[in-house]
Amino acid sequence: MTNSALFREHLYQELQQPAAQVSLARAALYVAQEDYPHLVVDDYLAMLDRMADTLTQRLPSDRYPLKIIGAINDYLFTELNFRGNSIDYYDPRNSFLNQVLERRVGIPLTLSLVYLELAQRVGFPMVGVSMPGHFLIRPTVSEMDLFVDPFHQGEILFEQDCGNRLKQMFGEAARLEPQHLAPITPATFLVRLLTNLKLIYLRNRDVPKALDAINRILLIYPEAVGEWRDRGLILYQQGLLDKAQLDLERYLYQHPEAADAFEIRRVIEQIERVQDEP
16 A cells, blocks of 8 residues: 555544544644655644643633633744744645644644644634635634634634625625534545645646545545546546546536536547547
């Protein structure tokens, strides 16, 4: 078994557990191992444990949720100087947990992951919220209807703030829907992480790594029909026509009324013409 196959097997097995038992940090480190094959997963989990031990000493005696959030913010963003990488947002290192822990910079998703892991370790469980265009976290305490933005130094937001931010990103017509603030599963988190990497690699014209990201998305979520299409189009551009046709036909079978169905059928017809040539 190759290293990549082994790392993917570890990722797959981690996600076979009930969602509450999945170590999101461990799974994210398995994702990182394909780019950093000498990465030792337990070393970075131990780093998070040490950070949590130090944070525990910083927690107030009055464990009111807002005070705990304030203590986490002070430790993570003031003392350790974790920050959002707004200068080079599309640096792929921002999406790898090992690099975020070492460099102390990241994107909303990975900074949220560090925050979630520390909060869990100090007994203050939080969950991820996959709001369109941005990633937030929130306490699981039922009466705490607030959100934390780790990319902006742990800024506290309320539902109206989230709606206003959505309009800033997508225009006045954008409306915040209940599903935008619903907790996400570990699998959904990892698919979003890998989708970020896929888009970065396509932006950088790194086709092999983009394909690796797509393959891992499909490992986690085989029903992601858009990934079959995207992989098929990439394989078509690479001249791997048989594999491309299989993916594109599978996409159309699952999604025959897709908005781009006509264009995809034309690509398949072009593949068949090439294959029929003597």
